Amino acid sequence: MQAKFQHVFSGMLLLVAAPISLADPLSAHILEQISVKGRQTDLLGLASSASEGLVGDAEIADRPLLRSGEILEFIPGMVVTQHSGSGKANQYFLRGFNLDHGTDFASYIDGMPVNMRSHGHGQGYTDLSFLIPELVSQIDYQKGAYHANSGDFSAAGIARFGIQNRTRNEAELTVGQDSYRRLLAKGSSTHGKADVLLAAELQQYAGPWTDIAEDVDKLNLLARYSKPLGSGQFAVTLMAYDNNWNAADQIPQRAVSQGLIDAFGSLDTSVGGESSRNSVSASWYSDAWQWHAYAIQSELELWSNFTYFLNDPVNGDQFEQVDQRWIYGGELSHHWHHQFGEFAVEHVVGVQLRYDDIDEVGLYNTQQRQRLSTVRSDIVQQGSAALYSQSTVQLDSNWNAHFGLRYDYFNVDIQSDTPVNSGSATDGIASLKGGLSYQFAPNWQAYLNAGQGFHSNDARGATTVIDPQSGESVDPVDLLVRTNGAELGLRFFDYSALNVSVALWYLQMDSELLYVGDAGTNEPSRASRRYGVELAAYYWLNSNWSLDTELALTRSRFTEPAADEGNFVDGALPMVLSMGLIYKADSPWQLSMRLRHFGKRTLDSFNLQRSKATTTLNAGYRYEWPRWRLSLELLNILDSDNSDIDYFYASRLPGEPAEGVEDRHSHPLEPRTARLKLAYRF
Known part of the structure; x- marks a missing residue:
């Protein structure tokens, strides 16, 4: 690994700064090209809703991150947590959804989808560990399914990450408590009209756990070539990621209260995982055309144990999940505009293709990472076309309207180790989207949006007729699930000190059925309704001080009755508050603080079990010389002992009844920790 790092580091050359372009291809067509260093706050006349935005690389650099996946918390109202080892995809919460590992929120990096369909651990699995935050040029986010180029998994929203064409040429070493070590080297050079960017990241971490060392060993490599080509801009990017780790999973509260383990202990110290991702992507865009294509190779082996001895009192309940796949796809879009009478009209039409070639997606019973039996093992081919x-119509100088139409077609083929669960399925779904915006004063703009979206279910659920765990007959499920949403928004920007946006939103879903990777089967659920209000305010006190506040309140309920069930949506997050304070002095130093609070979570459908609220405070200090930069990050300054995440379910410890004990299972926040960074620019 060190040899790879040295090879990449030796090729890094002089930094040349580059402007940032829009990460969303639809926005790149419709909106003017703008450069963003911090958060793009003046979106009057540019955005089509109150709940979309742009975040630039300067703001990303200002915020301390415990994990790379927390970069999604730049989206107001988004919460990123973890219930297992650092190498596993995070848990995400937004707009009343416990998004699990990514269902109902779509993520793209350099035009490549991050969400994994029909994944071994969960539908829409979104692992951002391969992303190097320092190389992100911009985050383009949109909440709600109001844009026609947003498809699968975008019911709650979508984020598109752009990658820099040019970057600072520097090496940075980070050291911290619990044996945290990170080495980052990145740089770019210009050859004629072309830019070459190279970067490498090495990270190791033991973690604060008392019974197990995480032993995270992560490697990220990136190479990017970009240049003007014809009338547009061309880029090709290579990315490689490899990681292995041990996991400190969530633990039952009774094990701590009985003194079997402490709050940072583990009941199964042999769980963990290995993951890798390698990709090549290419893109070209001009004023009229844009295309991108990608090929991704991904592997995951994951060992977990959440119920201990509930299912197998002899060998225990540890299981292994395997996912090995190639993903191929791309997108082509065309933009043009014309005058229709008194109206200026802009059009974007496009086609999106994706094919998942899954060599193995399997679930196995294990003990100490050794396989004991097969629950199910499948080969899946899943393709889609959209x-x-x-x-967009400019009705007059103040009114704008947009109308979108989308059609998605899915085809899946399953080869199962249980022959009756093999088969093929197809499904298609049309989605309508639209909106109005009205700038009724120089500083004010109002928005009304509505749209249909969807998420795909795990392909195996569409052909499964025998439950692989119980052997009982089950009904196949729909491949695609409809969502309907709407939003009323208002934005204020005074061009000097204050930017505020507020949105009232509504989202209805036909079914919350999820594929449960831990059991190898589908878990049926009911139709649901969510609505809420979101507020985002950014205030510049003066040239040095800035303050931001983001608040989201949500109500989530099932709309269909069920025997012995309540109407509360399990795992829903009713309130999120985030506040940040940044001081940038005239001299080359700055200080930042960030508070994150999310309220009590619903853990069962009757709302009888609720988690405690969780509050964390992080801070960072940075001082720069001409070539050196020293940074100090303090995470969880208040040393909060709240949970990162909580669940309520039955598990069984040795000596307990065969039916197990229903209990709260939690993963604690990592305790207060300090990290010191030293960077050298050349």
Whole structure:
């Protein structure tokens, strides 16, 4: 690994700064090209809703991150947590959804989808560990399914990450408590009209756990070539990621209260995982055309144990999940505009293709990472094609309207180790989207949006007729699930000190059925309804001080009755508050603080079990010389002992009844920790 790092580091050359372009291809067509260093706050006349935005690399650099996945918390109202080892995908919460590992929120990096369909651990699995935050040029986020180029998994929203074409040429070493070590080297050079960017990241971490060392060993490599080509801009990017780790999973509260383990202990110290991702992507865009294509190779082996001895009192309940796949796909879109009478009209039409070639997606019973039996093992081919069209009409100097139409077609083929669960399925779904915006004063703009979206279910659920665990007959499920949403928004920007946006939103889902990777089967659920209000305010006190506040309040309920069930949506997060304070002095130093609070979570459908609220405070200090930069990050300054995440379910410890004990299972926040960074620019 060190040899790889040295090879990449030796090729790094002089930094040349580059402007940032829009990460969303639809926005790149419709909106003017703008450069963003911090958060793009003046979106009057540019955005089509109150709940979308742009975040630049300067703001990303200002915020301390415990994990790379927390970069999604730049999206107001988003919460990123973890219930297992650092190498596993995070848990995400937004707009009343416990998004699990990514269902109903779509993520793209350099045009490549991050969400994994029909994944071994969960539908829409979104692991951002391969992302190097320092190389992100911009985050383009949109909440709600109001844009025609947003498809699968985008019911709650979508984020598109752009990668820099040019970057600072520097090496940075980070050291911290619990044996945290990170080495980052990155740089770029210009050759004629072309730019070459190279970067490498090495990270190791033991963690604060008392019975197990995480032993995270992560490697990220990136190489990017970009240049003007014809009338547009061309780029090709290579990315490689490899990681292995041990996991401190969530633990039952009674094990701590009985003194079997402490709050940072583990009941099964042999769980963990290995993951890798390698990709090549290429893109080209001009004023009229844009295309991108990608090929991704991904592997995951994950060992977990959440119920201990509930299912197998002799060998225990440890299981292994395997996912090995190639993903191929791309997108082509065309933009043009014309005058229709008194109206200026812009059009974007596009096609999106994706094919998942899954060599193995399997679930195995294990003990100490050794396989004991097979629950199920499948080969899956899953393809999709989408056509979309969106038109924006400038009705007059103040009114704008947009209309979108999208059609998605899915085809899946399953080869199962249980022959009766093999088969093929197809499904298609059309989605309508639209909105109005009205700038009724120089500083004010109002928005009304509505749209249909969807998420795909795990392909195996569409052909499964025998439950692989119980052997009982089950009904196949729909491949695609409809969502309907709407939003009323208002934005204020005074061009000097204050930017505020507020949105009232509504989202209805036909079914919350999820594929449960831990059991190898589908878990049926009911239709649901969510609505809420979101507020985002950014205030510049003066040239040095800035303050931001983001608040989200949500109500989530099932809309269908069920025997012996309540109407509360399990895992829903009713309140999120985030506040940040940044001081940038005239001299080359700055200080930042960030508070994150999310309220009590619903843990069962009757709302009888609720988690405690969780509050964390992080801070960072940075001082720069001409070539050196020293940074100090303090995470969880108040040393909060709240939970990162909580669940309520039955598990069984040795000596307990065969039916197990229903209990709260939690993963604690990592305790107060300090990290010191030293960077050298050359």
